Amino acid sequence: MSHAECDTPVVAQPTTTSRSRSTIHRRVDTYLQHLRLAHHDQLTSSIAIANTTDSIIHVDGIGKDVSDSGSESDNTSMGSSSSSRADVAPMSTADMQALQLCHNPSTARLPVVYSSHYNISFMGLEKLHPFDSKKYERVHQRLVDAHLLKPTDPHQPVEASPALLRVIHPVEYLKTLQSSMKVAGILEVPPVAMLPNSIVQSNALSPMRYAVAGTLLAADLAAKSMHQVPSSDSSSSSASSSSASAPSSSPSSHISSIRPGWSVNLGGGFHHCSATRGGGFCAYADISLAILYIHAKYPNIKRILVVDCDAHQGNGYARDKLDGVFNRAGIESVYILDLYNAWIYPGDHHAAQAIDHPIQLRSGATDREYLPKLRRGLSVSIEESRAQLVIYNAGTDCLVGDPLGQMNISAEGIMERDRIVFQQCLDKQIPVVMLLSGGYQKSNAEVIARSIANLKQSLNLWQNQHDHDQSSDVAPDSETDSSSKHGKKSKNKEEL
Numbered sequence: 001m002s003h004a005e006c007d008t009p010v011v012a013q014p015t016t017t018s019r020s021r022s023t024i025h026r027r028v029d030t031y032l033q034h035l036r037l038a039h040h041d042q043l044t045s046s047i048a049i050a051n052t053t054d055s056i057i058h059v060d061g062i063g064k065d066v067s068d069s070g071s072e073s074d075n076t077s078m079g080s081s082s083s084s085r086a087d088v089a090p091m092s093t094a095d096m097q098a099l100q101l102c103h104n105p106s107t108a109r110l111p112v113v114y115s116s117h118y119n120i121s122f123m124g125l126e127k128l129h130p131f132d133s134k135k136y137e138r139v140h141q142r143l144v145d146a147h148l149l150k151p152t153d154p155h156q157p158v159e160a161s162p163a164l165l166r167v168i169h170p171v172e173y174l175k176t177l178q179s180s181m182k183v184a185g186i187l188e189v190p191p192v193a194m195l196p197n198s199i200v201q202s203n204a205l206s207p208m209r210y211a212v213a214g215t216l217l218a219a220d221l222a223a224k225s226m227h228q229v230p231s232s233d234s235s236s237s238s239a240s241s242s243s244a245s246a247p248s249s250s251p252s253s254h255i256s257s258i259r260p261g262w263s264v265n266l267g268g269g270f271h272h273c274s275a276t277r278g279g280g281f282c283a284y285a286d287i288s289l290a291i292l293y294i295h296a297k298y299p300n301i302k303r304i305l306v307v308d309c310d311a312h313q314g315n316g317y318a319r320d321k322l323d324g325v326f327n328r329a330g331i332e333s334v335y336i337l338d339l340y341n342a343w344i345y346p347g348d349h350h351a352a353q354a355i356d357h358p359i360q361l362r363s364g365a366t367d368r369e370y371l372p373k374l375r376r377g378l379s380v381s382i383e384e385s386r387a388q389l390v391i392y393n394a395g396t397d398c399l400v401g402d403p404l405g406q407m408n409i410s411a412e413g414i415m416e417r418d419r420i421v422f423q424q425c426l427d428k429q430i431p432v433v434m435l436l437s438g439g440y441q442k443s444n445a446e447v448i449a450r451s452i453a454n455l456k457q458s459l460n461l462w463q464n465q466h467d468h469d470q471s472s473d474v475a476p477d478s479e480t481d482s483s484s485k486h487g488k489k490s491k492n493k494e495e496l
Ligand SMILES: [Zn+2]
Pocket: 310, 311, 312, 395, 397, 438, 439
């Protein structure tokens, strides 16, 4: 069943074909084999991932998407490529280490995922895009400053390997990222086209690959913790932890308990990227990959709900849903609840057919309209989807003043939004994975950090012995003075 909360909703249930052993299915099968082998320490050099693809990739110029054969776009001016060749890439030891890091994350540690590698730098060129490319670092630092995290607390992902990315992306798509011009189009920063691709890789795509792995790690943490007592797995996980794991003297020593069933990746949420198409500052499809990954590791999780509250329509994973990526992997359903400004990018009417519960908003929408629709829509979506895991794309570009989101949601409204999502999921005992996604103002990091602090406090997500002898003293950014009361120190409770 579908719902619409606007005058002209685009609602349709996609149908999927039952083609036998599609390309994606073969890759997922191989990936599942990897997981089983990893669990049994049976790594052999003969493992391989099949990377066949029959997709045709059309590449637009700067400012346009890299579109696939499923796109309605007819822009092919920059050339196209196609292949039916089957590449076979042996899985390296490094790849297995990357996967193993996701395999046995310790749920005794705070389920916050972050790497300093997330942050993007282009020798100043990144300032040509309104995106705050240091947002992740700022959120992390604010949480540390507020004593909500120790610097070593977050789980640190390793960089997503080519083999891992090929689980979702055809080789041909990944090859397009070797063109700085193509990446410039995805990032919407035209001067990037003039940079050597080696710099583009190291300064922009590598950070995104870290964030992709972070999304998988966060999803794993949320799913795993729902079924384990936090203190019971520390010994078992330590034996198999990757050497790439964060060095930490005693990361969980100050945490007395963690409520299971949630996690936050302080990055990720590249919701405009599908398996074969990048765009809107999203080069990798971390949400689609996380869906495949979670089902591969936890086969009983077959019904996933994506709650997308970024201001923009989430068209990447939606296109993958329409293309049958998830069905062919054996996933029963990927239900999509998407609240978005229908008057801005991407306006992807094709992808909109995949949205089960669209809530289309207008430019200038306020808390008063937004929050009741979210509360009701989420409740209905949880009921209809019978979700076993929620991926919450918590973009903050709906914050008032955002030049791209063009909505008027207050800082308090975003905090309440996050609380509603977490509370409804946790009350139903559905693990929820929060991704930061969009947010284009310097003030976003402050709002995100305050919201995480609010989640911790209002939902008792974790207990910290420092709560009682240390409180935050984080002054609000000038742009968020409307909510300054939340930034002041309190004797009785920790606030940001
Ligand atoms: Zn957005």
